[in-house]
Amino acid sequence: MAKSPSFSCTACGNVTSKWAGRCEACGAWNTITEDAGISKGPAKSLGAKRGAAVVLTDLATEEAPPPRTTSGIAELDRVLGGGLVPASAVLVGGDPGIGKSTLLLQAAAQFARAGLKTVYVSGEEAAAQVRMRAQRLGLADAPVKLAAETNLRDILTTLEAERPGLAVIDSIQTMWADNVESAPGSVSQVRAAAHELTSFAKRKGISVILVGHVTKEGQIAGPRVVEHMVDTVLYFEGERGHQFRILRAVKNRFGPADEIGVFEMTGRGLEEVVNPSALFLSERGTASPGSVVFAGVEGTRPVLVEFQALVAPSPHSQARRTVVGWDGGRLAMILAVLEARCGIPFAGLDVYLNVAGGMKVSEPAADLAVAAALLSAREDAALPANTVVFGEISLSGALRAASQTENRLKEAQKLGFTAAIASGGGKPAEVPGISVRRVDDLTTFVGDVFGAG
CATH class of the missing domain: 2.20.28 (Rubrerythrin, domain 2)
Incomplete structure (x- = not known):
């Protein structure tokens, strides 16, 4: 049957x-x-043939951590968890033109200079185009082996013969497996190519970095199973109008997830930013209504960013809500809590919210900074320029404690801030040179800081 x-x-x-x-x-x-079926033959019982016994160990077994190769690009090594692990598969996604190929060409050159034999395979550009980019970036002398090919079988044969330590595939959507009857870039082709390259990396001990295109929703194109196959998934983010680029780890089997690396796009390629907080706040002038500095944490790194809000009467029957760099649904929640718990309506008012510098913030601890920016813009009252704000807002109007409070305060103090407004509760933290005002609920915050409510 x-x-x-x-x-x-x-x-x-x-x-x-x-x-x-x-x-x-x-x-x-x-x-x-x-x-597709696993086998075309008749189904057989697994109990008919005995398999080999699997060696079991307990959780207390101590094993040496995997060796890592550092690239010399500190921001990239940080996101990878301390460097590149042998036989690992890394998937890098990002918008078109954001700088994925530039970053990986620079990384390939640094790894090659560090002594790791590196092969760069481009399926989107000719070899001459990659050489031109390398010359513009000053990488022409790097000992990187280059190829322009899309046939997966030929690429695997070449890698097996060369035995490099690292192979960069740009991109996975252009690879073509001749045993799959579909066009390059289709779901079947992407899944088959990712499976073959990942399995090859594990068998031969070769690290593989795959470049992936993203959809209009910002997700890596193709089946989600590709993200499950690889060890690390990195997203390269940024706005075309800003020079800043964020490399964010959303999955990492060898290090912390949600770690970020910050780069600046220049004429010489991507340059790492050692102190991103200072860079994001570099153009911040005197205190102005609607401007609030948020002390956030990305992975293990504290980062200070500026939230900018504008509230103005709406000329339309339906007020606008425009958000850049933050979650629009969470903005709607903050507006609803301000109206329901504090009696501050935003009906008939256009609300614009922006994270300066092209940074994207997803941390719930930014709620209080957003509420402060909205109230500051609505009441036309500026917060002191030397103050940072952080804390999570619940639907009841209560403020929940944020994690890593001490790290946030230390970063703020290092950049010259002398005051902080934070949610109450949690482990108290004291940092010399910065005073902390603890607030337990949103109504108290509105009354104490803005005299409204």
């Missing part, structure tokens, strides 16, 4: 017995694909 086909969603992995245009589990469109 023939086995009925099965279908699965490439976005969430939900399995169904029939094809549909929209996934019932996650709601994504055109993500249902047919799963």
